[in-house]
Amino acid sequence: AQSVTQLGSHVSVSEGALVLLRCNYSSSVPPYLFWYVQYPNQGLQLLLKYTSAATLVKGINGFEAEFKKSETSFHLTKPSAHMRDAAEYFCAVSDSDSSYKLIFGSGTRLLVRP
């Protein structure tokens, strides 16, 4: 069955530092992979998605993620954190075996220190 593991329920960085949020997935067929961001009291907003094209995917707000099949990973990075990046981030997977149903990880809360 498909699953997503997000390592670290909380990640804290200083403003201007590198952001790295980890995501590992399980899928027996080629997956589609997504990163969503959720600000307090708001719904989820798509940051970026991988759909079998380029392995390095660029998203909004300066975020990017790299699909690594050998590592079954899809980690999210941003070179320089900003205070406005503080939010909860969810990784999700979908594939043909699950009828393309989105399976979400448990989320990582990003804290940005001034």
Added chain:
Amino acid sequence: EAGVAQSPRYKIIEKRQSVAFWCNPISGHATLYWYQQILGQGPKLLIQFQNNGVVDDSQLPKDRFSAERLKGVDSTLKIQPAKLEDSAVYLCASSLDRFTDTQYFGPGTRLTVL
């Protein structure tokens, strides 16, 4: 374009009472989803509609939850009777089609069952 609309934003009820949530998807989106997001977890799909037909309701607790999408536009999710464990945020999302297209999420309804 207008996003996914949901109401109410917050609801507090006592256990065994009933409650209903409303969702209006983005205009022209054929697919509508209801998710349950329990505190500290990622969203979990409850039900998926394609136009006014149910595509997937495998994770909907049908003894107490029901949903409809009359006329293939807006949708209502109902819980009757509510249990304490139903306390969660209920998110509605919509997409153009049911496969790889991006899902757009509404702000959610936060339900507290006392």
